[in-house]
Amino acid sequence: MTTAVQLFHSLPPIASLPTATVPAAKSSAGARNQPASLHVVCASRKSRDDDYHATLKALNSKGRFPRKSLGQHYMLNPEINEQLARAANVEEGDVVLEIGPGTGSLTNVLINSGATVLAIEKDPHMVDLVRERFETTDKFKVLQDDFVKCHIRSHISPILESRKALNVSLIRAKVRTVLRLHLKPS
Numbered sequence: 001m002t003t004a005v006q007l008f009h010s011l012p013p014i015a016s017l018p019t020a021t022v023p024a025a026k027s028s029a030g031a032r033n034q035p036a037s038l039h040v041v042c043a044s045r046k047s048r049d050d051d052y053h054a055t056l057k058a059l060n061s062k063g064r065f066p067r068k069s070l071g072q073h074y075m076l077n078p079e080i081n082e083q084l085a086r087a088a089n090v091e092e093g094d095v096v097l098e099i100g101p102g103t104g105s106l107t108n109v110l111i112n113s114g115a116t117v118l119a120i121e122k123d124p125h126m127v128d129l130v131r132e133r134f135e136t137t138d139k140f141k142v143l144q145d146d147f148v149k150c151h152i153r154s155h156i157s158p159i160l161e162s163r164k165a166l167n168v169s170l171i172r173a174k175v176r177t178v179l180r181l182h183l184k185p186s
């Protein structure tokens with residue numbers, strides 16, 4: 001069986017893709033409330049391994065369509081994700097709490113920056129997807145939970161112990177923000 005990780009590694013160059021816009025999702029049984037199209041953010045296309053292919057392949061491989069109720073808009077431009085990581089000043093050894101990793105495009109950049117990422121994702125399908133995507137690294141952990149309701153401190157305390165800072169990146173459908181919180185281990 002082809003895993004999502006294998007798919008990510010076998011993607012063609014982005015230049016071969018015709019457009020940065022994803023076609024409207026076809027409706028299927030039980031998908032009455034699905035939005036008609038995939039919402040994307042994509043400013044430019046790059047000819048290297050990138051989030052554009054990875055995100056589309058990952059979603060297609062799971063037969064998933066974004067759920068508006070969960071603010072599922074996926075970042076397709078790796079440059080933006082890199083800017084987000086730079087804006088949050090993510091460094092080697094940091095622990096990053098990522099709220100809503102989605103397909104893991106920002107997660108990937110954070111891990112490549114040297115951070116360990118603790119992600120909290122409400123949608124169990126996306127949890128499966130990112131768990132599979134990052135199964136080969138010990139710098140990633142995902143919890144299936146609602147960030148609004150879960151007890152965040154009990155999750156992060158065990159892995160925070162000797163860390164100097166905690167970066168919290170929060171990307172939501174309408175408010176895209178990167179927050180940096182400094183939480184001293186108690």
Ligand SMILES: C[S@@+](CC[C@H](N)C(=O)[O-])C[C@H]1O[C@@H](n2cnc3c(N)ncnc32)[C@H](O)[C@@H]1O
Nearest residue numbers: 070073074075100101102103121122123146147
């Ligand atoms: C904007 S999308 C994904 C962003 C991701 N960084 C990307 O560009 O691919 C937001 C994600 O947050 C998740 N989400 C929404 N509400 C949540 C909540 N209350 N707790 C945890 N995750 C949530 C959604 O399922 C979705 O995967």
